[in-house]
Amino acid sequence: MTTHSHALSFAGFDTATIDIEHFISHGYVIVPNFLERQHCLDLYHYAVDLPPPAWQQAGIGRAENYTTNTAVRQDRIRWLNSDAPYENAYLQLMDQLRTLINRELFMGLFDYECHLAHYPPGAFYRKHLDAFKGRSNRILTTVFYLNPEWQEHDGGQLVIYGDRGQVLETVLPEAGKLVLFLSDVFVHEVLTGLRDRYSITGWYRLNASVSGIVDPTR
Numbered sequence: 001m002t003t004h005s006h007a008l009s010f011a012g013f014d015t016a017t018i019d020i021e022h023f024i025s026h027g028y029v030i031v032p033n034f035l036e037r038q039h040c041l042d043l044y045h046y047a048v049d050l051p052p053p054a055w056q057q058a059g060i061g062r063a064e065n066y067t068t069n070t071a072v073r074q075d076r077i078r079w080l081n082s083d084a085p086y087e088n089a090y091l092q093l094m095d096q097l098r099t100l101i102n103r104e105l106f107m108g109l110f111d112y113e114c115h116l117a118h119y120p121p122g123a124f125y126r127k128h129l130d131a132f133k134g135r136s137n138r139i140l141t142t143v144f145y146l147n148p149e150w151q152e153h154d155g156g157q158l159v160i161y162g163d164r165g166q167v168l169e170t171v172l173p174e175a176g177k178l179v180l181f182l183s184d185v186f187v188h189e190v191l192t193g194l195r196d197r198y199s200i201t202g203w204y205r206l207n208a209s210v211s212g213i214v215d216p217t218r
Helices: 020-026 037-049 085-105
Strands: 028-031 076-079 111-119 125-128 138-145 158-161 167-171 178-182 188-190 197-205
Touching: 020 028, 020 085, 028 167, 037 085, 037 197, 085 111, 085 138, 085 197, 158 178
Parallel strands: none
Antiparallel strands: 028 178, 076 111, 111 197, 125 188, 138 178, 138 197, 158 167, 158 188
16 A cells, blocks of 8 residues: 655635535535545545455444444445544544534534445445434534546435435535535435445534543444
């Protein structure tokens, strides 16, 4: 795997690309070019170069209710941490976004956790909700796509549903695109893809810690 500099950082995003008014009105927003193309490629190649032991089978549920179920989701994940330069650069960028959201929307977002997700060909994630009202401190979900040259026929779209089950958005997972949505509002799914698909999924959370331990644990 390629060696990377510990001084790595990504240029700050352009705040004008984030339609705050759309988020206020709809509870979600899609940002087509959140990060510069070269940074997207760097993250993509970093993910592709990770050795198999760096990944784990994704599961469903939290804490003592956590289990793996490949009939529901089939991706493999890697939780990001600040010790890895590329991962830290992305975490720092998303902290800048947290500051912007708190300043503009007064959401009181406290911290952020995220993981790389790899969907091999044929993988999917069935309809689900990221948080249930009153049972999680996950407030805002982020999905950032890494694959260059992704086409409609490659599949792997993110489908976001409304409260009556209607399709609100079908999002093509193109490199540089960021999706933000309220975690306890929107049921969504990842359709089956025909190529290896890489993304970073994360959650901004409220401060619901006890004795310094953030709850719920992942």
